[in-house]
Amino acid sequence: MGAFFGVVFSSVEIGLLIAVSISFAKILLQVTRPRTAILGRLPRTSVYRNIQQYPEATKIPGLLITRVDSAIYFSNSNYVKERILRWLTDEEERLKEANLPRVQFLIVEMSPVTDIDTSGIHALEELHRSLQKRDVIEERCHFR
Numbered sequence: 001m002g003a004f005f006g007v008v009f010s011s012v013e014i015g016l017l018i019a020v021s022i023s024f025a026k027i028l029l030q031v032t033r034p035r036t037a038i039l040g041r042l043p044r045t046s047v048y049r050n051i052q053q054y055p056e057a058t059k060i061p062g063l064l065i066t067r068v069d070s071a072i073y074f075s076n077s078n079y080v081k082e083r084i085l086r087w088l089t090d091e092e093e094r095l096k097e098a099n100l101p102r103v104q105f106l107i108v109e110m111s112p113v114t115d116i117d118t119s120g121i122h123a124l125e126e127l128h129r130s131l132q133k134r135d136v137i138e139e140r141c142h143f144r
Helices: 002-009 012-032 077-097 118-133
Strands: 036-041 048-050 063-068 105-109 137-141
Touching: 036 077, 063 077, 077 105, 077 118, 118 137
Parallel strands: 063 105, 105 137
Antiparallel strands: 036 048, 036 063
16 A cells, blocks of 8 residues: 555655565564464363464463464564563463462463574573563473
């Protein structure tokens, strides 16, 4: 749409420049903010899916299951760590208000992660230390 308006109101070159800029910004946004999800169990199955895409999926008390849907690099490693910690904090607050037991286990499902660099490893180590302080047991599964 931006390219269209660039061509209509200016020139083809400006329209092309706008289109390339928008595409570049979109790629940067996808790299620095990878998709992540909280998973819940579908009723009467052993299948776990994104609770936002499957509203019927339910969380298991005392357990938080998350999934990272992208490679973990220096540009997004801190975001992934902070996102998981924020979800854990939100979940613990929700459980405390409902007088339910706190989260004791965190599972990070990493099957979509195809690559991880040293910054990503350091971020996961920091996440592990933060979880130890909170007395939450962490498990990472499905590494590739």
